[in-house]
Amino acid sequence: MEKTVLFDVTDGIALITLNRPDRHNSICQDLLVHLYDNLDEVSRNPEIRVAVITGNGKSFCSGIDLNVIGKDNLLDPRGDGKDMPDVFSACSKPIIGAINGNAITGGFELALNCDFLIASENARFIDSHAKVGIHPGWGMTQLLQQAVGQKKAKQMSFTCRPVCAEEALACGLVNEVVPHAQLVERALEIARDICSVNQDILMQIKKLIEKRDQVSLKDALQCEREGFLEFVRMAKLF
Numbered sequence: 001m002e003k004t005v006l007f008d009v010t011d012g013i014a015l016i017t018l019n020r021p022d023r024h025n026s027i028c029q030d031l032l033v034h035l036y037d038n039l040d041e042v043s044r045n046p047e048i049r050v051a052v053i054t055g056n057g058k059s060f061c062s063g064i065d066l067n068v069i070g071k072d073n074l075l076d077p078r079g080d081g082k083d084m085p086d087v088f089s090a091c092s093k094p095i096i097g098a099i100n101g102n103a104i105t106g107g108f109e110l111a112l113n114c115d116f117l118i119a120s121e122n123a124r125f126i127d128s129h130a131k132v133g134i135h136p137g138w139g140m141t142q143l144l145q146q147a148v149g150q151k152k153a154k155q156m157s158f159t160c161r162p163v164c165a166e167e168a169l170a171c172g173l174v175n176e177v178v179p180h181a182q183l184v185e186r187a188l189e190i191a192r193d194i195c196s197v198n199q200d201i202l203m204q205i206k207k208l209i210e211k212r213d214q215v216s217l218k219d220a221l222q223c224e225r226e227g228f229l230e231f232v233r234m235a236k237l238f
Contacts, residue, residue: 016053108125127144
């Protein structure tokens with residue numbers, strides 16, 4: 001049986017490829033188990049500094065495979081009580097989403113859980129929860145508005161209409177749009193840049209940026225200031 005997720009590590013970069021092209025990389029329990037295991041490996045392996053997630057074939061991820069609903073355990077696939085947002089947020093290292101095609105509903109949520117997105121010109125984003133009558137559960141209502149603002153998120157989620165790559169770029173959903181053939185190489189190029197910086201400071205900066213989602217601006221600034229003072233004390237710079 002072919003693996004539902006491919007995992008390759010080269011020069012500190014983990015390339016994670018959703019690999020159900022015949023099913024448009026739709027989500028089943030086996031795919032989630034291997035995706036979560038791979039992200040855990042990224043987090044704990046000191047040789048890995050950054051991950052890139054993409055899809056094999058024409059789609060990034062078309063959401064939940066309708067054939068497995070009621071059969072597969074998609075909310076706790078490994079039986080450890082950890083769901084998609086838990087696994088992504090527990091990974092302390094940067095995760096780049098390389099969106100090669102359609103990212104629909106649960107697949108869109110998977111993309112939103114990445115730190116940032118690079119899109120192929122063929123990418124499309126669709127939140128169809130309201131259309132198909134499925135309650136969101138992997139972060140759509142919070143992560144989408146965080147990316148594009150509340151009003152734009154409402155329009156996207158209320159209408160369920162596709163958002164093309166260029167519109168996604170214009171509204172801040174993706175950082176870059178590149179020719180399809182160059183997508184993975186561009187994501188790996190960014191990953192190599194990330195590998196080249198001071199990893200300890202990178203981890204601190206990532207934590208501090210994300211702190212803003214948890215506390216007030218005043219408290220987040222205080223966290224940064226306290227970290228800087230500790231850094232100065234340890235480094236004896238002044």
